[in-house]
Amino acid sequence: MNVLAATTSTSTGEAVQFWVLGTIALVGALCTVMMKKAVHSALSLAGTMIILAVFYLSQGAYFLGIVQIVVYTGAIMMLFLFVLMLVGVTSADSLKETLKGQRWLAATCGLGFGILLIAGIGNASIDSYAGLGKANADGNVEALAALIFNRYVWAFELTGALLITAAVGAMVLTHRERITKPETQRELSQRRVREGKQVTPLPAPGVYARHNANDIPALLPDGSIAEVSVNKTLRARGQMRDVSNEPMSNVAELEGQAESWLGRVTPKRVVRQPEENGSPESESEGAAK
Amino acid sequence: MNPVNYLYLSALLFTIGAAGVLVRRNAIIVFMCVELMLNACNLAFVTFSRIHGNLDGQIIAFFTMVVAAAEVVVGLAIILMIFRVRHSASVDDANLMKL
Numbered sequence: 001m002n003v004l005a006a007t008t009s010t011s012t013g014e015a016v017q018f019w020v021l022g023t024i025a026l027v028g029a030l031c032t033v034m035m036k037k038a039v040h041s042a043l044s045l046a047g048t049m050i051i052l053a054v055f056y057l058s059q060g061a062y063f064l065g066i067v068q069i070v071v072y073t074g075a076i077m078m079l080f081l082f083v084l085m086l087v088g089v090t091s092a093d094s095l096k097e098t099l100k101g102q103r104w105l106a107a108t109c110g111l112g113f114g115i116l117l118i119a120g121i122g123n124a125s126i127d128s129y130a131g132l133g134k135a136n137a138d139g140n141v142e143a144l145a146a147l148i149f150n151r152y153v154w155a156f157e158l159t160g161a162l163l164i165t166a167a168v169g170a171m172v173l174t175h176r177e178r179i180t181k182p183e184t185q186r187e188l189s190q191r192r193v194r195e196g197k198q199v200t201p202l203p204a205p206g207v208y209a210r211h212n213a214n215d216i217p218a219l220l221p222d223g224s225i226a227e228v229s230v231n232k233t234l235r236a237r238g239q240m241r242d243v244s245n246e247p248m249s250n251v252a253e254l255e256g257q258a259e260s261w262l263g264r265v266t267p268k269r270v271v272r273q274p275e276e277n278g279s280p281e282s283e284s285e286g287a288a289k
Numbered sequence: 290m291n292p293v294n295y296l297y298l299s300a301l302l303f304t305i306g307a308a309g310v311l312v313r314r315n316a317i318i319v320f321m322c323v324e325l326m327l328n329a330c331n332l333a334f335v336t337f338s339r340i341h342g343n344l345d346g347q348i349i350a351f352f353t354m355v356v357a358a359a360e361v362v363v364g365l366a367i368i369l370m371i372f373r374v375r376h377s378a379s380v381d382d383a384n385l386m387k388l
Contacts, residue, residue, distance in 0.1 A: 025298065029302050029305040029306065029325055030305060032309065032321055033312065056331075059339045060339060061338065064335060064347055064350055068354070079362070087317065087368070098381060102311070107312075110308030113304055118301075121297060129292050130339075130340065130342025131342060132338065132339050132342060134342060136344075143344050144351070147345070152352075159355045159359075162359050169362075170365075173367060
């Protein structure tokens with residue numbers, strides 16, 4: 001079968017494409033292994049997979065090229081990102097090795113394995129190839145369908161069963177049985193009043209008119225921060241940005257200006273916001289402006 | 290250029306993936322390296338299919354993709370479950386068979 005129409009070399013365009021994209025694919029693979037944050041790894045891997053899809057397309061595997069983009073980069077990689085977001089993006093993997101010399105051993109193993117594989121391929125001395133022109137004559141998808149639904153139909157049915165089992169298995173694994181009855185709104189409010197710690201709703205994050213980001217805690221009347229105003233997850237990650245220093249210094253400045261305006265101290269500088277001169281003390285909750 | 294170069298690339302990608310599985314300790318990254326190895330195998334299958342001039346290699350690559358999808362679904366579910374109990378996705382922390 002492969003004696004027919006044997007060619008020895010691809011077109012120059014494909015060669016150029018291979019050397020350019022192949023280099024990028026290798027860099028992407030290395031980044032997948034070496035990047036510290038899992039999201040960066042996932043994105044590099046997605047890039048490598050798209051390049052592999054281009055290689056499939058240029059090698060006459062049109063169906064597989066599209067499936068690679070749709071299933072791998074579209075579904076599987078997004079599933080990875082989804083789980084990464086659930087598990088916590090900021091949990092950067094510590095690259096400190098716990099087993100002594102593990103990294104060098106792994107690198108040596110990898111290098112040896114790679115040399116073995118490449119030497120094996122180099123020994124095979126394949127200098128001509130058949131090409132898919134004849135096999136793809138009636139269209140790649142039609143030819144694949146003829147094979148799947150004739151010779152490989154049993155394997156195809158089995159993969160269907162495998163997929164269903166996997167879907168059910170994932171649902172069973174991630175399902176959590178609820179042990180207690182969920183609390184209703186009435187019970188929650190009653191508990192709040194009984195405990196008496198925080199009866200009112202929690203304060204909203206942000207400082208009046210300056211920062212309304214979710215990670216910035218609100219300021220209490222005395223200028224200290226209200227920790228409960230920031231989301232619990234952000235607090236646990238230590239991602240709370242305390243901006244209380246700036247408003248507090250502003251307030252101090254305003255108070256100084258008020259003193260000077262009342263004539264207790266000699267004025268040193270021009271008042272910047274004359275409309276706020278009336279009662280600077282009452283501004284202390286909003287703090288900045 | 291001979292299509293054998295695709296085989297060399299696939300061998301390199303497979304090696305990088307295998308080294309990543311050995312080195313990394315975040316379970317999700319280990320999983321991604323396994324995906325990289327599977328993809329490298331697929332590239333080799335597609336290239337073999339082209340070298341031999343028949344489509345059986347592409348069929349095998351297709352089945353590999355299906356099995357990889359099933360594997361990812363179950364594997365990520367397991368990682369998620371371990372993370373719920375241990376609050377960590379590091380493979381060093383999962384040192385007991387039971388949760």
